[in-house]
Structure formats: structure tokens, C-alpha cells
Amino acid sequence: MVCERSADLVKPYESGLFCRVVIFIVFISINFGVCECEGISPEKCLIWGLGLNPDRVLPVRYFYIQAVNSKGENLTLSPGKDTFKVKISSLDKKEHIRIHVPPPLDREDGSFLVRYRLYGTALNGLKIDVLHNDAPVAMSPYIMQGPVYHEYCDCPEPDASAWRSVMQCPAEEPQILADFKSFPSVDLQYIRQEVPPRFSNRGGLIHYAIIDNQLYRRTLGKYTDFKMFSDEMLLSLTRKVRVPDVEFFINVGDWPMETRRSDAVPVLSWCGSTDTRDIVLPTYEVTHSTLEAMRGVTNDLLSVQGNTGPPWVNKTSQAFFRGRDSREERLQLVSLSKQNPELLDAGITGWFFFRDREKHVGKTPLVGFFDFFKYKYQVNVDGTVAAYRFPYLMLGSSLVLKQDSQYYEHFYSYLEAGTHYIPVKRNLSDLLEKIKWAKENDAEAQEMARVGQAAARELLQPSRLYCYYYRVLHMYSERQTGQPAQHADMELVPQPDDHTAACTCGRKSHKEEANTKDEL
Incomplete structure (x- = not known):
């Protein structure tokens, strides 16, 4: 097995013999120096994650592999992207299910991320084989007893507390607690009267109701196309767990809406600010x-976790930025870059807000996002609101x-300036x-x-995104007064109908469970 290592660049010398000696020494140091890859021990490697439990239904399931050597030490550098192979198949050989299993993502720190997407329900279950040089890794094979439901199977878990436990949802979310401090109670009758006239002319506002786990909505405002993003997430959530009956408004525009300090009304938004009282949800981008x-x-x-660019020592020691002209400070970045x-x-890749300055500032070709991580430092500057690239930058191996x-965004309260970013x-x-x-303090x-x-x-x-959405709706439902309702001007938002993927739900519905309890 060959360790992936990087070496400092060797300055060429005029003497060809000396150059060859230097190159030979570098070759020796790369291949025989301090190396963690003395031999991976398949049985000592670690495997864990949500994707090994059939009850954890996600669009893409995932789990992790930690490479461990024969001494029982975790590797902290990549042993090579092809170190592990994963095969996932139905336990029933007669059951033909399409399962997309790409190669494990090498996270360049000795760990690997395995992803797979089901395009059908495995009624009898799945077998997961993880191999290193054809030898089973850790406790492989892993058996997931069926049914293992696919993403579009409408089969919600009736017991929300059981679902939260299976999903390993955190007990509390600091941002949710902070957001709801302004709303000890939610008077549904009041917000039905107050919210539409105040905010429907501000862009895009969607009035939702979830009744008996069915999603209903009406659109308010001119720019409501982004309802597709809130629709798809709410539908996905209600396929997985029963959500309490709840009625609420989602702002599908860029800017948070509620600026009142007193008599504020609860509006759910994808972005929050210190000047507003909106209740924050994970952005449409990450969902x-x-x-x-x-x-x-x-x-x-x-x-993004498997595409974080070269090792730190081989990254370019510059700060990097590419983006459109959605805030003036971004143009300032270009000026600083030229000087x-x-x-x-830094460069501007698209012009819309400051077109009169394009000729002076210039336009830069697009760069693939994964190529950002060729640089040691990433500059994150707001766009119209928070830059929604920030979570992806944080998942890379560059310093932000x-x-x-x-x-x-919803997760910022966990991060500390000077600890997680500059x-x-x-x-x-x-x-x-x-x-x-x-640059001066590289380590x-x-x-x-x-x-x-x-x-x-x-x-x-x-x-965590699913946990967060559920937690917001659950806390909202606990505080609402009045009866959530499907109003006459609301339409049902149907679950997607996929005839190519079987979905036989084995869970009892809420009504069936209630009837069973009555019989007992």
C-alpha cells in the first residue's frame, strides 16, 4: 500500500548529478519516511453511522469508515482513495432494487464517507459488504433487516419521539430556543389577519398548514417560485415522521421580514438577522x-467532504474568492486583490447589481467550487444576505x-470566531x-x-437538517393557540408519485394505532 504524501518543492540546481541525488532523497523520504500506512488492519478498522440502521430514512444514507493500522492506531492521513470497496445488495436475490453506491469518499484524514441512494424499498432488507483487499472490514457484512424504505416511500413513523431517537436528534437547538423567545404563544387567528397584509407585497410568502400529516398551502406575493424548495422539504419530512397539526407562514424571499421588537409575528425564513425576529430554518440551498x-x-x-483539494502543505498560500456582484464589499475584494x-x-464572475462598474472592475471566468480548496484561505463575504456558500466552505479543508x-444561518450559533474561522x-x-x-502562523x-x-x-x-425542521414545527405547534386549519383557498400539495419504486408501508398509521389502543 502506498501512502499519499506531499513533499516540499526542491529548488533545481545546475548540477544534474546533485539534482538526481536530491530527487532520490526526496523519493526515499516520501516512500520510506514516517508513514502511517504500514498496513491497514481490516478487523481493527471502525465503521459507524446512520446508514447502517434501516429505520433512518434519508434521501442519501451514509456511514463512515476509519482506517486503523495493525497497531490499533487511527490513520490521520489518506491511505489512498481506493483503500475500501463497498457493495450493497438486497437480502432477497429475487428482489431487484436499483441502489446507487459510488466509491467511498476519501476525506484525506484517514476516514472515508460512504453514501448510497435507494431507488426502491428493500422489503427483506440489505446486506452491506465493506472490503479492504477483499478482506471484510470491521464487522462486515452488515445486515439491515427489512423493510428498508426509499426516499419517496410515504411511510411516516407515528411515534415522533422514537423517530428523534433513531435519528439521534440533539435534545435542544440554541438557535430555535433563541428564536422562539419572542413568541411564547402563537395566536393563529391573529397571524392569519396580520401576516398577509403586512408581508405579501414584500416578495414571496407561503401560508402552510399540515393537517393529519398532509401538506396544504396558498401563495401570497409576486415571487413565490421558491415554494418548490419549502414544498419538497416539508413533503420529505412528512414521509418520514408524523408532524403535529400546525399552521404557519414561510418567507421564500431572501431577506428576513419581521422588524418589530414588540407585537412581532412569527414568520419562518431561511436566513435570520440581528435586526429581525424571523424564525430561522436551514436554507433552501442546503436542504x-x-x-x-x-x-x-x-x-x-x-x-464536498471528499473533494477538499490537495493536502494543506500543497495548497496555494493565498486567500481566494469568486462570486457575483451581490454586495459592494465583493467589488472591494477585487480592488484589494489587484493591489x-x-x-x-478575488474576482467577480457575474454582474447584475453594479453593472455600471463591470468595465472598470472586470469579469473573471467561473471556477469549479471544488477547485476553491486549492487555496489555503477562503474569504466569505455576504451576498444579498448571508452567503449560502459558507457551510460548504466550512466543510472544506481551507481556513475560512x-x-x-x-x-x-441556522447553525452559526455553534461556531466561535477565532476558533472555527477568522x-x-x-x-x-x-x-x-x-x-x-x-501565512505567518501556518500551523x-x-x-x-x-x-x-x-x-x-x-x-x-x-x-440534522431533518431534526431541525421537525424541532421548529414541533415547538411552533406547542405554542399555537387556536385550531390549525385547511382553509378554503389552500390547495393540497401531493406527495410525488413514483410508479417505478415499490413502497409497501409496514408501519401502522396514526388512526390504525389509535384504533388498536381502543380495542385494547
Whole structure:
């Protein structure tokens, strides 16, 4: 087995013989120096994760492999992207189910992320084989007794507490608790009268009701196309767990809405700010990429973990930014970049808000997102609101320099400036100074990047998004007064109908369970 290692660049010398000697020494140091890959021990490797439990239904299931050597030590560097092979099949050989299982993602730290998407329900269960050089790894094979439901199987768990336990949902979410402090009670009759006239002309507002686990809505405002994102997440959630009857409004525009400090009304939004009282949900960007992972999108919370660029020592020691012109500070970045190219590489890739300045500032070609991580430092500057790339940057192996902002996403309260990322003043006046610090304190910068990445991996697991959505709706339902209702001007939002994927739900419905209890 060959360890993946990087070596410092060797300055060429005029003497060909000396050059060959230096190259030989470097070759020796790469292949025979301190190396963790003395031999992976398949039986000592570790395997864990939600994707090994049949009751944890997600669009893409996932689990982890930790490479361990013969001494029982966890590897902390990559042993090679082809170290492990995974095969997933139905326990019933007569049951033909399409299962998409790409190669494990090498997270470059000795661990691997395994993903798979079911396109049908495995009624009898699944067998998961994890191999290293054809030898079974850890406790492989793993048997998941059926049924194992696929994403579009409408088969909600009637016991929400059991679902939360299976999904390993956190007991509390600090941001949710903070958001609901402004709303000790929610008077449904009042918000039905108050919210539409105040906010329907502000862009996109959707009035939802979940009644008996069915989703209903009416649209308010001119720009409501983004309801597709809230629809798909709410439908996905109600396929997995019974949600309490609840009636609420979701803002599908960019900006948070409720600015009142007193007499505020609860509006659910994808972004919050220190100037508003909106209740924050995970953004449409992270939820959509989670729902469409390994299908409609390529950049998602899982795929980015295996595409974090070269090892730290081989990354370019510059800060990097690419993005459109959605905030003036982004144009300022380009100016700083032109004046300090050794520190910063920044460019605007699309013009809409400041088109009169395009000729002066210039337009830069698009760069693939995974290529961002060729650079040691990533600059995160707000767009119209919080930059929704931030969670993806945090999942990479670069150090994030984040602009101070009044805007936030649902997970920001867990992060600490100076521990998980480097804070930068809103006017960017200290950006160059912070980049210089990172360059001069390379080991500390690398460690901060690692700590931030580790936090993001935990906070941004797809399962946590479902837990968060459920927690918001559950807390809202506990505080609402009045009866949630399907109003005459609401339409049913149907579950998607996929005739190609069988779905035989073996769980008792809420009504069936109630009838069973009555009989007892």
C-alpha cells in the first residue's frame, strides 16, 4: 500500500548529478519516511453511522469508515482513495432494487464517507459488504433487516419521539430556543389577519398548514417560485415522521421580514438577522442539495467532504474568492486583490447589481467550487444576505475568513470566531492583516481550519437538517393557540408519485394505532 504524501518543492540546481541525488532523497523520504500506512488492519478498522440502521430514512444514507493500522492506531492521513470497496445488495436475490453506491469518499484524514441512494424499498432488507483487499472490514457484512424504505416511500413513523431517537436528534437547538423567545404563544387567528397584509407585497410568502400529516398551502406575493424548495422539504419530512397539526407562514424571499421588537409575528425564513425576529430554518440551498444529492446536484453537504483539494502543505498560500456582484464589499475584494496579488486572488464572475462598474472592475471566468480548496484561505463575504456558500466552505479543508455580518444561518450559533474561522471586519479593513497572520502562523491556521471543518461535519449532517425542521414545527405547534386549519383557498400539495419504486408501508398509521389502543 502506498501512502499519499506531499513533499516540499526542491529548488533545481545546475548540477544534474546533485539534482538526481536530491530527487532520490526526496523519493526515499516520501516512500520510506514516517508513514502511517504500514498496513491497514481490516478487523481493527471502525465503521459507524446512520446508514447502517434501516429505520433512518434519508434521501442519501451514509456511514463512515476509519482506517486503523495493525497497531490499533487511527490513520490521520489518506491511505489512498481506493483503500475500501463497498457493495450493497438486497437480502432477497429475487428482489431487484436499483441502489446507487459510488466509491467511498476519501476525506484525506484517514476516514472515508460512504453514501448510497435507494431507488426502491428493500422489503427483506440489505446486506452491506465493506472490503479492504477483499478482506471484510470491521464487522462486515452488515445486515439491515427489512423493510428498508426509499426516499419517496410515504411511510411516516407515528411515534415522533422514537423517530428523534433513531435519528439521534440533539435534545435542544440554541438557535430555535433563541428564536422562539419572542413568541411564547402563537395566536393563529391573529397571524392569519396580520401576516398577509403586512408581508405579501414584500416578495414571496407561503401560508402552510399540515393537517393529519398532509401538506396544504396558498401563495401570497409576486415571487413565490421558491415554494418548490419549502414544498419538497416539508413533503420529505412528512414521509418520514408524523408532524403535529400546525399552521404557519414561510418567507421564500431572501431577506428576513419581521422588524418589530414588540407585537412581532412569527414568520419562518431561511436566513435570520440581528435586526429581525424571523424564525430561522436551514436554507433552501442546503436542504435542496441534501434532497437531490447523487442525483440532481453534485455539490452537497456530503460530496464536498471528499473533494477538499490537495493536502494543506500543497495548497496555494493565498486567500481566494469568486462570486457575483451581490454586495459592494465583493467589488472591494477585487480592488484589494489587484493591489495585493500575493495575498488575495478575488474576482467577480457575474454582474447584475453594479453593472455600471463591470468595465472598470472586470469579469473573471467561473471556477469549479471544488477547485476553491486549492487555496489555503477562503474569504466569505455576504451576498444579498448571508452567503449560502459558507457551510460548504466550512466543510472544506481551507481556513475560512468570514466577514462580520448581521445575517446568520441556522447553525452559526455553534461556531466561535477565532476558533472555527477568522473573523474579518465588515468593511474588510483588517482582511489583509488577517491573511498575513495566517501565512505567518501556518500551523495555527491549519489547526483552526481542521477544528472548523470538524464542527461543520457534525452540525451539517443531513440528518440534522431533518431534526431541525421537525424541532421548529414541533415547538411552533406547542405554542399555537387556536385550531390549525385547511382553509378554503389552500390547495393540497401531493406527495410525488413514483410508479417505478415499490413502497409497501409496514408501519401502522396514526388512526390504525389509535384504533388498536381502543380495542385494547
